[in-house]
Amino acid sequence: MAYLRIFEVFRQKAPGDAHQHVGEVEAPDAPAAMVLAKEHFARREACCSLWVVDRADVLASHWAPEVFDAGRAKGYRRSGGARARSAGPA
Amino acid sequence: MTTPAQQHPVPAGQVEPWQDIPDDYRAAATRMIEFHMMSEIVGPVHEFRWVPRAPSLQAKLMFAAKSQDEVGHGLMLLRVCEDLTGKSRAQYLEQILDGPPRFMNIFHYPWDEWVDPAIVAWLIDGAEIERQATLLRSSYGPYARAMRKILKEEGFHHHCGRYLIGRMMAGGPRQRAAVQRGVDRWWLRTLAMFGPRDENSRHGPALMAFGLKLARNEDLRQSWLTKFVPQIRAMGLEIPDDSLARDEEAGQWAYTEPDWAEFSSLLRGGSPVGADLQRDLRTARRVNDWLLAED
Numbered sequence: 001m002a003y004l005r006i007f008e009v010f011r012q013k014a015p016g017d018a019h020q021h022v023g024e025v026e027a028p029d030a031p032a033a034m035v036l037a038k039e040h041f042a043r044r045e046a047c048c049s050l051w052v053v054d055r056a057d058v059l060a061s062h063w064a065p066e067v068f069d070a071g072r073a074k075g076y077r078r079s080g081g082a083r084a085r086s087a088g089p090a
Numbered sequence: 091m092t093t094p095a096q097q098h099p100v101p102a103g104q105v106e107p108w109q110d111i112p113d114d115y116r117a118a119a120t121r122m123i124e125f126h127m128m129s130e131i132v133g134p135v136h137e138f139r140w141v142p143r144a145p146s147l148q149a150k151l152m153f154a155a156k157s158q159d160e161v162g163h164g165l166m167l168l169r170v171c172e173d174l175t176g177k178s179r180a181q182y183l184e185q186i187l188d189g190p191p192r193f194m195n196i197f198h199y200p201w202d203e204w205v206d207p208a209i210v211a212w213l214i215d216g217a218e219i220e221r222q223a224t225l226l227r228s229s230y231g232p233y234a235r236a237m238r239k240i241l242k243e244e245g246f247h248h249h250c251g252r253y254l255i256g257r258m259m260a261g262g263p264r265q266r267a268a269v270q271r272g273v274d275r276w277w278l279r280t281l282a283m284f285g286p287r288d289e290n291s292r293h294g295p296a297l298m299a300f301g302l303k304l305a306r307n308e309d310l311r312q313s314w315l316t317k318f319v320p321q322i323r324a325m326g327l328e329i330p331d332d333s334l335a336r337d338e339e340a341g342q343w344a345y346t347e348p349d350w351a352e353f354s355s356l357l358r359g360g361s362p363v364g365a366d367l368q369r370d371l372r373t374a375r376r377v378n379d380w381l382l383a384e385d
Contacts, residue, residue, distance in 0.1 A: 001178065001183075002178070023236065023239070024169045025165075025169075026179055041239075044242070044243065044246075045242075060108065
């Protein structure tokens with residue numbers, strides 16, 4: 001069964017929603033994965049579109065979670081609005 | 091005494107397969123999830139057998155859908171196990187078909203009459219919901235996520251069971267007697283399904299410490315009793331336990347203990363019924379081999 005590949009499955013519940021990751025299936029190729037994904041993830045729950053993506057094609061970030069925190073220290077983006085005005089000239 | 095989690099702290103929050111996972115966390119998660127996975131794959135063999143014998147078209151459709159769901163749960167959990175252990179699908183199939191019978195106690199008993207699958211859907215899927223609702227917060231991310239779909243579908247199974255039992259109770263005296271026989275047979279097995287209390291549970295405390303499991307067996311059993319004792323009585327059925335009583339102050343049920351020696355012997359050594367389920371799966375694998383063969 002070495003011919004099986006892992007496909008990540010993304011489901012869009014209703015038009016306008018984002019495709020969300022719902023799980024994986026194992027299949028020999030993408031069209032077969034699509035059939036399995038439909039049967040498995042769209043049998044009961046609302047669905048209007050599915051994507052299957054070969055896991056080998058996914059590039060996952062390798063950074064530690066702290067790396068993403070750095071981007072949040074941007075206090076200067078908050079102008080203060082009404083508070084800044086009421087404080088008067090600096 | 092230090093708990094396993096103190097000895098080997100796991101990463102804060104949810105654990106994902108690509109993180110560094112301590113060996114004993116991985117071993118505990120593997121044991122728990124493989125057990126659940128094998129139960130979801132072996133158990134439906136009982137159900138397949140009842141699809142052609144269902145008493146109505148409605149019941150037949152319900153059981154065909156229910157067994158498809160259960161195998162689907164097995165499939166999702168197989169993926170979780172493969173990522174957790176690095177074993178392949180082929181290795182897991184071999185383990186499920188030929189390996190030791192590591193699955194739930196309830197599948198080791200025969201399902202001899204129609205009331206058996208209906209009672210299991212009503213009471214035992216109800217019991218599974220109790221446990222799985224807590225597992226939505228399990229510390230192993232892929233398992234907790236798989237639980238969302240599983241839990242939703244178990245809700246459907248429980249409702250099917252309640253509907254089918256309700257239909258039988260609205261029937262004649264022979265049907266009502268059959269349902270009572272079913273409750274008598276499955277009562278203690280259902281209580282046992284939650285597993286022993288913490289002090290007698292070999293792996294429970296470690297699983298709790300790792301956050302893999304969120305509620306103690308006894309607490310889940312108590313909460314199931316609170317929901318199901320009134321439900322069973324409202325159906326017009328008697329519960330075969332004279333010592334069943336609720337202490338309102340303590341908020342706890344007293345009940346007759348299941349046979350724990352039988353429970354652990356089934357979980358460790360299996361049974362002829364369980365062996366038969368695995369044999370059916372091997373046959374299914376053999377007759378479909380031409381489709382799966384590599385060439």
